[in-house]
Amino acid sequence: ARRRRLLLSELFQPLNLQGEGSEAGWEAGSRSHRLMVQGGLIHPGSTGCYCYLPPAVRAMDKLVRLIDEAMEAVGGQKVNMPCLSSAELWRASGRWENMGPELFRLADRHGKEYCLGPTHEEAVTELVAAQSGLSYKQLPLRLYQVTRKFRDEPKPRFGLLRSREFYMKDMYTFDTSEAAARHTYELLCGAYRRLFERLGLPCVQVRAATGSIGGTTSHEFQLPADIGEDRLVLCPHGHFAANVEMVSGEQAACPTCGEKLTQTRGIEVGHTFYLGTKYSAVYNAVYYSPDNKPHLAEMGCYGLGVTRILAASIEVLSTEDSIRWPSLIAPYQVCFIPPKKGSKEEQGAALLEGIYDDLVEAHPHLAGDAVLDDRTQMTIGKRLKDAKKLGYPYVVIAGKRACEDPPVFEVWDQNSGEVLYLTKEGVIELLSKVQVP
Template sequence: MANRLRSKAAQMFHIQMSHYHKVSKLFQPVSQAPKYAIKKKDESSSISQKLMTELGALHPRSNGMYALLPLGLRALEKLNKSIDEEMSYIGAQKIALPILTSGHLWKKTGRWKSTGPELLKVKDRHEKDFVLSPTHEESVTDMIAGMYPLSYRQFPLKLYQISTKIRDEMKPRFGLLRCKEFVMKDLYTFDSSEAGAAETYEEVNNAYLRIFRKIGIPFLRVAGACGNIGGSVSHEYHFHADIGEDILWICQSCGEGTNSELITEDSQMNCHTCGGVLKKVMGIEVGHTFLLGRKYSEPMGAFYQDLQGKPQPLHMGCYGIGVSRLLAAAVEVLSTKAQMKWPLAFAPYKVCIIGPKKGSKEWAAVSWQDSLASVLSQNLGLGDDIIVDDRSTLTIGKRVLEAKNTGYPFVVIVGKKACEAVPQFEVIDNDKEEVQVLTQLETLNFVKKHCL
């Protein structure tokens, strides 16, 4: 009896470990008549918006607000995980702040008025003012202020969250690139000295460089305006795209860049570092860092206790990544007008396996469909990253087209060659648009090389 129970437990463990997903069960409402052409830059839609909605990764709920469907949410969660890893590496600790922030805190810093109509304000039943927070400088600084006395030994302190933010956007457009409700990673750092804050600023910016390099899309880091957030130093991270709303000037010699907001009519259109010629490009901002100094800590009373036991204001920094915007920006940059493409780093599924059509000559090789999926999932450790298009009533060609449009980085086809004495499979690399015919071992090695 005990042996039978152990055997059953082992079988259940094997089934769990070799789990993979099936297209037949995927909630992916696809538009029947997509129109991908974009006529003008100022239209309210973009390539990423069209593809993500028409191919079932995103669904509009109202003007400027969207539901992330399973494909879109899987990609977002992978991106969050990648950010979490880098935040952990620099010693940042994750928190969760309420989306509602008391209005009196925003009045204390002056941003209640200076932020403008994009700040969505509400009153509760007691007529108290609240803000549906687009960012949380006031909230987190007030929290730290309430914990005095904090010793100088506790710094630097790095607190971050990945959460929904609200902005009452006057003209939402381009899907997740400019919307009312979005997901942002916001990090707030506290140091006991100006020099310490500057050191932390460089450390966080280096983490940002690693995050964007992992994504694998060329990006630009430029000097930015501090704007309503405030502070003395600011840098922005952009993906170069014609649909971008920021004008950037990039040095053709050293690569140093500046947002046009920092360039006046009297500015020399040459790089101030090397004298190289500046080139104008458009960018989608996906990250922003600020060295805040005491802008928030002094008015909010966020102090620490120095060596002499005296209260001193903390030096702060704040650092944002527009996670949902980054998701859409990546699709915007990589995709064609007809095919959605994801970075491998956060593609919803890395490999799609397409089996033969039922009743066809290739149907004899159908067992390879599940066999390959199990080996890739369990033996190679791809686990949850495999999806099988098991819709056997459809032709292989139709399913391959859908797989390409959906943006799976790699597609493995169990077709005619899988019936040969030495079975072979077509492997499609959607990024390079290359097709190879490989044996089972070669297929496994190919996926291992590119996906792990």
């Protein structure tokens, strides 16, 4: 039995590709916000809260798999901590007071107070502290989760770039010494750089302040973009990169090569902190050394804004009216466009469906990634226009040349801008190389 085809007409991806933001009653402050709403990726709920629609869920699932791979490669073990975190736990670290109105707070039916975790240093340190007799042999310990986080932003805006609910990957590491913790820190920074490289995103690692999280060393991973809320100073030769908050007003030249520093804006997509014993001292998270003495664990924490990476990717890769994705995380890899119903090329429809079926038969990992645009009451041109706006990495069209012998299909490689004319075998050969995480 052939696999069920994914028909565009049946997908829940409410398109508003001609629409204006303001007509729909909302104001998009950024390109990605507008494109994600128009392209049926997100739907606004309460202020700063979004429903992720099926294509966005697919993109996020792929991104999470890439992140899982990256975290497993550095010995990460996945946990999942509660959202509700007690006031008591947060008072111990001082963050119950320090976080101020950014913390969502609530009381349960017994009047006990909680916050909705924006990050989980408190919870994870308590978890590790509860392991009595943790041995130095069990370190480094690298625990991470990918969960929904909450932050009562003063100005939620730009869709998923600054929302009040968001998904974050947060890793917390426990080492035996500062040297070991700094090794972990370098390892994680390397993992982040490789992840962004794999996604094809031009990420810059800059020195940053530690803020309310604390610690002594911190870097941000920034995607340069005009809409970015952070200002960065960079050495044009790559010797120096910092958030502007880290340089004094008079510093205009690179400390290494003396070149004039340039300024740019960035979207923060990752953040690393060397924490030292700030949290382990509070909750008494200790390990036992070979001589069986307890020592405070040296900690680090490492965040990646999962939903923010989705939006930031679209922000930096797209054109004004056309979404572009990092190929690996595009919701659907390929869109098939058959001829218009009643047109003289109509015989190409069955041939195109044959390619679709044979492709997913031979390469089952593409089954969920191939969409058939069955809106055949529309011309090929109109549907291609939509496909360009939605940014499928590949679009395969059965146009006039599908009536040739042998039939030839038009293939748009949207990320390179190339158009190829290929036989059925050529199309399948090309698409067989598409990676799906």
